[in-house]
Amino acid sequence: MVSYLRDLLGELEFAFTAETAPELGPGTDDFVKRLRALKKAKYHLVSLRGAPGYGPETMSSLAAASIARRYHVEPVIHVSCRNRNTAAIQADLLGASAIEAETVIVRSGAQNKSRNAGARPVYDLDPARAFKLVSTLNNGKTIAGEPLNQKPQLFAGGVIAVNTSPLEIELLRVRRNSMAGCDFFITNPLFGLSNLKKFLSEYERLFGEAIGKRVIMTTLPLASAEAINSLKGIPGIYVPPEVEQTINAEENKRSLGIKFAALLVKEAKKLGLGGANVISVGDPNIAVEVKERLGDL
């Protein structure tokens, strides 16, 4: 099994992923409906958040991926260095490979600010060392050097936080992750592409490598004033004031939010990026509507 995202990026086909998570609890009826709807909307993959630092602590990403697999949905699992130690991350990655969920996003993980704020953060690995771990596993060995009975074909991505200041520190961090084995990159939610464009041109200038084709741009339809407010204070997310004002002045905010997200995805494709990731927050069908608006893009 080869990661579907690896195929798409390799063939330079613009990849569509939708990011979602199961509801809080073991019931999966609504989650399965959403998976089916996203598949029907022709999202190539569904990216499954697990136990995020902000928001409800839902089931693990790997468990959600195994449900997605049952319905023939291509999952992307999330590995948060905050939540698991090295042994547990290795175990999850082997499990991910076994259920053919080999596309993985690795992130440090925000400090716990959610309902489980008392949970002790781990941070045994950082993303750079997690990418090294992925490479070790892909070469058929565990981190202890023991041989695996089969080589996984994990395809691992890392986060680009283009709103970081100073930008150079983020350029260096991403470069380090790339050298450690990061296969693709995914941005934090964006509502404009100017900072990403600047990041990509600076990266190419500094390191002589154009990585745009390996970058998935994330966006999130701003469908209400509440949605905008809920993003404030989340590190790395910046809603430009003009976008906020325009949405807030509009009566049908949901429709305008969907339109903005679709336009940004079109712009991302025009820019030559590898794909787009659409997050739905508190409005499960919104990613489907963004895709419908995009038509056959």
Added chain:
Amino acid sequence: MLFVECALCPRWNFSKESISELVKRIPANLLPVSVPVLCSVEQAEKSLAPLKGKEFDSILVFACGVGAQVVSETLGGRVIPLLDTKQISKKNLGKLEEYCEGCDNCNIHETAGICVKTRCPKHLLNGPCESILEGGMCEAKPEMKCVWVSVYEKMKRENRLSDFVKVREK
């Protein structure tokens, strides 16, 4: 009751006056004993030898967690620590900042003389995380500057940014 004081380390963080005040507030007959350095088993054994075999209701220990445990091992009895022990810290204008976690693998020469393992709240060896706040502040402790921003600034000043992108394994 026995009152055992480690004479050296706690003095860095508590004045003699504050120790006396503390002793006065404890309503009991105290037998005070001062040991130069409680974490030295030899010194503890030597200073506490006359007290071995004597029974005390409680043994109050004014020392770090190591000192309190050495007293417990040496004398037995009910040891009550009077201090909460923090890690290895820098003291600046009366405020303690943890600078070292005693990891037995010092590599601060790779991170501009700054121990990221201790001072980054996420202990990231290859930081920063993706969540630096505006102004280069730390997401986990917004009142402090991101330690990895400090590493970056120092390396930039010293023209050593090529070290920044190296992957540190431990």
